[in-house]
Amino acid sequence: QFVRQSKRIKCSHVQQRHYWIASKRIVTPDAMVSGAVEVKDGKIVAVVEGYDWRGNAWTHQIIDYGEAVVMPGLIDVHAHLDDPGRTEWEGFPSGTMAAAAGGITTLIDMPLNSYPSTVSEETLKLKVQAAQGRIFVDVGFWGGLVPENAFNSTALEHLLKAGALGLKSFMCPSGINDFPMTNSSHIREGLSVLAKYRRPLLVHAEIPQELDTADDGAANPRSYSTYLKTRPASWEEAAIRELLKVSKNTRVGGVAEGAHLHIVHLADARSSLDLIKEAKSSGDSISVETCPHYLAFSAEEIADGDTRFKCAPPIRDAHNRDKLWESLLDGEIDMLSSDHSPSAPELKLMKEGDFLRAWGGVSSLQFVLPVTWSYGRKHGISLHQLVTWWSEKPAKLASQHLKGAIAAGNYADMVAWDPDVEFELNEDHPVYLKHRNISAYMGSKLAGKVLATFARGNLVYQSGKHAPAACGVPILAK
Ligand SMILES: NC(=O)N[C@H]1NC(=O)NC1=O
Numbered sequence: 001q002f003v004r005q006s007k008r009i010k011c012s013h014v015q016q017r018h019y020w021i022a023s024k025r026i027v028t029p030d031a032m033v034s035g036a037v038e039v040k041d042g043k044i045v046a047v048v049e050g051y052d053w054r055g056n057a058w059t060h061q062i063i064d065y066g067e068a069v070v071m072p073g074l075i076d077v078h079a080h081l082d083d084p085g086r087t088e089w090e091g092f093p094s095g096t097m098a099a100a101a102g103g104i105t106t107l108i109d110m111p112l113n114s115y116p117s118t119v120s121e122e123t124l125k126l127k128v129q130a131a132q133g134r135i136f137v138d139v140g141f142w143g144g145l146v147p148e149n150a151f152n153s154t155a156l157e158h159l160l161k162a163g164a165l166g167l168k169s170f171m172c173p174s175g176i177n178d179f180p181m182t183n184s185s186h187i188r189e190g191l192s193v194l195a196k197y198r199r200p201l202l203v204h205a206e207i208p209q210e211l212d213t214a215d216d217g218a219a220n221p222r223s224y225s226t227y228l229k230t231r232p233a234s235w236e237e238a239a240i241r242e243l244l245k246v247s248k249n250t251r252v253g254g255v256a257e258g259a260h261l262h263i264v265h266l267a268d269a270r271s272s273l274d275l276i277k278e279a280k281s282s283g284d285s286i287s288v289e290t291c292p293h294y295l296a297f298s299a300e301e302i303a304d305g306d307t308r309f310k311c312a313p314p315i316r317d318a319h320n321r322d323k324l325w326e327s328l329l330d331g332e333i334d335m336l337s338s339d340h341s342p343s344a345p346e347l348k349l350m351k352e353g354d355f356l357r358a359w360g361g362v363s364s365l366q367f368v369l370p371v372t373w374s375y376g377r378k379h380g381i382s383l384h385q386l387v388t389w390w391s392e393k394p395a396k397l398a399s400q401h402l403k404g405a406i407a408a409g410n411y412a413d414m415v416a417w418d419p420d421v422e423f424e425l426n427e428d429h430p431v432y433l434k435h436r437n438i439s440a441y442m443g444s445k446l447a448g449k450v451l452a453t454f455a456r457g458n459l460v461y462q463s464g465k466h467a468p469a470a471c472g473v474p475i476l477a478k
């Protein structure tokens with residue numbers, strides 16, 4: 001009993017096992033509630049409207065956030081934490097502290113950029129070991145679908161039985177040596193194994209196409225438009241066209257019924273999205289995410305040499321960005337994810353500013369909530385939409401049925417934040433990411449300040465301070 005008590009003290013800024021989180025704006029699945037969330041032993045017991053609940057609570061058991069919004073914690077289904085093996089890029093401690101500071105209570109780690117890549121039962125075990133006692137929020141793991149395991153259903157089953165929440169593959173070179181690309185035959189095989197486990201395949205959908213190379217040699221590598229031309233929308237379109245040949249199998253009655261195909265970080269809001277819409281209406285089990293950087297920025301405004309904005313697929317033109325917003329608001333894009341993909345600062349080649357040679361990946365994890373809100377409010381987004389994109393749909397993709405909503409019985413994963421507080425991401429702002437200078441949002445002015453983050457009932461972050469111990473849980477599929 002004493003050991004449990006002292007552990008809780010380190011895991012959380014609140015010491016009660018049983019307490020109430022009060023607010024005038026609690027976002028539940030069907031309403032905005034003024035009242036309180038009753039939390040006991042890490043779970044939500046009840047959501048109570050009005051003030052009646054106060055009779056049951058002692059003053060020291062009430063944390064009152066007043067007018068601030070209380071929402072489910074964000075679930076980021078696409079983050080590269082690079083641990084073990086490339087902790088000079090990020091790592092579990094820094095990445096999950098940044099997540100907690102940003103209101104993210106669960107993240108699903110990508111199988112590449114760490115070393116070794118998570119492509120087998122053994123390498124998944126290394127991930128789980130590395131996460132033990134070093135994560136401040138819950139972390140689940142995607143496994144990798146690569147040519148080496150794609151035709152080996154036993155190996156894939158071992159990886160899934162060991163707890164990978166699903167698989168991820170690339171249709172173009174990933175930039176990581178031990179994570180080679182797959183073609184549609186590999187993907188077809190992967191889907192048929194995933195069907196049995198009812199888990200998803202996430203795909204980086206770009207297939208290299210012949211480029212129009214007329215003016216190549218003379219192009220300025222410091223100009224973003226030079227980079228943009230090397231990865232046109234036709235690459236995304238080609239990959240999605242190819243994917244739709246196999247996603248058919250996920251339909252009811254199909255050979256991969258039970259599997260699901262999820263397209264990560266869609267950048268092209270035109271033909272690629274039309275193809276996905278078509279597949280959805282034909283009954284394919286398919287979904288798509290985009291990322292805040294595609295919604296916040298446009299190719300036109302990226303300054304020469306500012307390689308913080310280099311990512312793949314690339315950030316496209318302003319009109320495309322507006323179409324992405326439209327599609328998100330219409331529900332054609334299902335959810336958001338960070339694709340937080342930092343590297344060692346040297347690899348961003350910030351001095352040379354060479355877009356063609358710099359590492360591709362945007363560092364963003366801590367700021368996705370204020371970024372989505374700051375840009376989204378100009379498009380009239382609602383708090384419920386934020387919850388759909390950042391909690392409800394991601395929970396479903398990762399099969400986390402006790403997460404993603406403020407509802408009785410769920411884990412007490414929540415964020416309290418103030419949508420009206422504006423702040424500048426300058427030198428004085430606390431940033432928990434390993435390398436603040438490569439983050440694309442440094443220097444921006446944003447709205448939406450995270451006040452507190454609760455993970456499984458632990459107050460893991462409040463007023464700029466993390467709980468002393470890393471008590472996040474490694475999530476394994478059962
Ligand atoms: N390896 C890796 O993280 N690649 C990511 N970076 C990026 O910009 N897009 C990606 O898929």
Ligand SMILES: [Zn+2]
Pocket residue numbers: 204264265312
């Ligand atoms: Zn990718």
Ligand SMILES: [Zn+2]
Pocket residue numbers: 078080110339341
């Ligand atoms: Zn990624």
